[in-house]
Amino acid sequence: MTVNPPPAPTRPAPCQWLDELSTAVLVTDGDLRLLAVNSAAEMLLGLSRDRVVGGSLGHWVTLDRNLANQLQRVLDEGQPVSLRGRSLHPLRAPEFLADLVISPLQGDDAEGRLLVELTAIDRHQRITREDQLRQQQAITRAVTRGLAHEIKNPLGGLRGAAQLLSSELEDPSLREYTGIIIREADRLRSLVDRMLGPSNMPRREPVNVHEVMEHVRGLVSVQLPLGLRIIADYDPSIPDLLVDRDMLVQTLLNVVQNAIQALGDHGEIWLMSRILRQYTISGQRHRLVALLRVRDNGPGIPEEIRERIFFPMVTGRASGTGLGLPIAQSLMQLNHGLIECQSRPGRTDFDVLLPLEGAP
Ligand SMILES: Nc1ncnc2c1ncn2[C@@H]1O[C@H](COP(=O)(O)OP(=O)(O)O)[C@@H](O)[C@H]1O
Ligand SMILES: [Mg+2]
Incomplete structure (x- = not known):
């Protein structure tokens, strides 16, 4: 008589499109064991999918009592909940604030499973800050450019005049002074050029x-x-x-x-x-x-x-x-x-x- 090996534990096939999401997504079973983790969740929680699937969610992310209750409530009542600004403490990554959506999964073989979506709040803040920074930089660049051009034009005149003067000077010891004017004008010009920033288009x-x-x-x-x-x-x-x-x-x-x-x-x-x-x-x-x-x-x-x-x-x-x-x-x-x-x-x-x- 041949004995069939016990069936392998069923794991949902990894869905490639889940890895395309910027939202971190976890799927757990009714005992809060991890069944699936997308790439964004791996990144956010510092986890590697191969290690954590099958393990308990609570082992990899410390769940405070309130969060644990909410997860249980969704399992019991079958209604999704949204939680804002919760602090999460992953075992392998720094603590962070996140918005969470916890939903019960529907369907025959998904019954009793939870879908947890996590969006790190820092991410919103980072993007908003980046927008502000970009605007501020655009203004600064415009002001700097205007100022730099205003300095550059008279500087050219100043340098030319010093050169002329130098060629007219009979006493060589006086040329030391025109030399200083020319050198300092050159220094200022190179400073202004650097302030104007890169002028070449990139060759990618x-x-x-x-x-x-x-x-x-x-x-x-x-x-x-x-x-x-x-x-x-x-x-x-x-x-x-x-x-x-x-x-x-x-x-x-x-x-x-x-x-x-x-x-x-x-x-x-x-x-x-x-x-x-x-x-x-x-x-x-x-x-x-x-x-x-x-x-x-x-x-x-x-x-x-x-x-x-x-x-x-x-x-x-x-x-x-x-x-x-x-x-x-x-x-x-x-x-x-x-x-x-x-x-x-x-x-x-x-x-x-x-x-x-x-x-x-
Ligand atoms: N790795 C760093 N650690 C500490 N301070 C830094 C570091 N990098 C930059 N800074 C700070 O940022 C300033 C601005 O840097 P930068 O724009 O390169 O101008 P600069 O080097 O001429 O001061 C530095 O003077 C320094 O105070
Ligand atoms: Mg520097």
């Missing part, structure tokens, strides 16, 4: 981001203090990006140099790369986005300038120009990307986000 071509990150690491390693370490932590599965290579190099260089300056003699810098799914950049949602992160364990951005660091002339350093970050931000915007920053003492992250267009 397929670029291996890890090659670029290693290139930047090589460039800064030459003058790195002994107590400073740069650690690479790359996701090798990231495909080539369509981006202007020189612009990306300049951007990462500006950000890494800031980290080096913030750290001084001691500390660590991480160059990281990851893929994000369903990420919104400048109001446009992208299915896949490359995240290039420069992290340091320095003192953090001084609080008084933290909200303004992407504006021109905002600096926390005596010898700073306050142009490194606004230039980097403009360069990435020209490439349809964005730089975001989170900073507290001991951990500062600058995230360069670039859409992975045409990636499968």
Whole structure:
């Protein structure tokens, strides 16, 4: 007699379209064991689907009494509930605030199952903040451009006049003074050019981001203090990006140099790369986005300038120009990307986000 093996536990086949959603979605059975987790939920909760499916939801996300009651109520009464602004504590990811919709699933084989949709509130806030920042930056850029042109024109006249004067001067010791005028006019002109930002359109071509990150690491390693370490932590599965290579190099260089300056003699810098799914950049949602992160364990951005660091002339350093970050931000915007920053003492992250267009 042949004995049939016991039937394998039934798991719903993964639905690919669930992974396309930006909302995190979980499905549990009546005992709150996880049956399915989409990509957005994996990201939000720091979970890997292979590990958690079959396990208890309460193990991976601490459920306070109220939330546990609500889940049970939906199971008992079969009516969906919406909860706003609940604090969730995943085992493997930082605590966050979320809006939740908990619905009972209908249908023969779905009876007694729950569908939980989670939207992190930070995400709404991030997008709103990004919109505000974009508007502010557009205004600042317009004002800076106007001002820069006003300075540039008379500067040209000033320099020309000093040159003329210099050629007429008989006493060479006086030429020292015209020399100063010319040199300072040149310095101002280059400052104004930098304030005007990148004038070239990007030449976007397929670029291996890890090659670029290693290139930047090589460039800064030459003058790195002994107590400073740069650690690479790359996701090798990231495909080539369509981006202007020189612009990306300049951007990462500006950000890494800031980290080096913030750290001084001691500390660590991480160059990281990851893929994000369903990420919104400048109001446009992208299915896949490359995240290039420069992290340091320095003192953090001084609080008084933290909200303004992407504006021109905002600096926390005596010898700073306050142009490194606004230039980097403009360069990435020209490439349809964005730089975001989170900073507290001991951990500062600058995230360069670039859409992975045409990636499968
Ligand atoms: N990794 C970092 N850690 C701490 N502060 C930072 C970091 N990156 C930037 N900053 C702050 O942001 C300011 C603006 O940077 P930036 O635009 O590059 O101009 P600059 O370097 O000329 O000051 C810096 O002066 C510094 O105070
Ligand atoms: Mg700088």
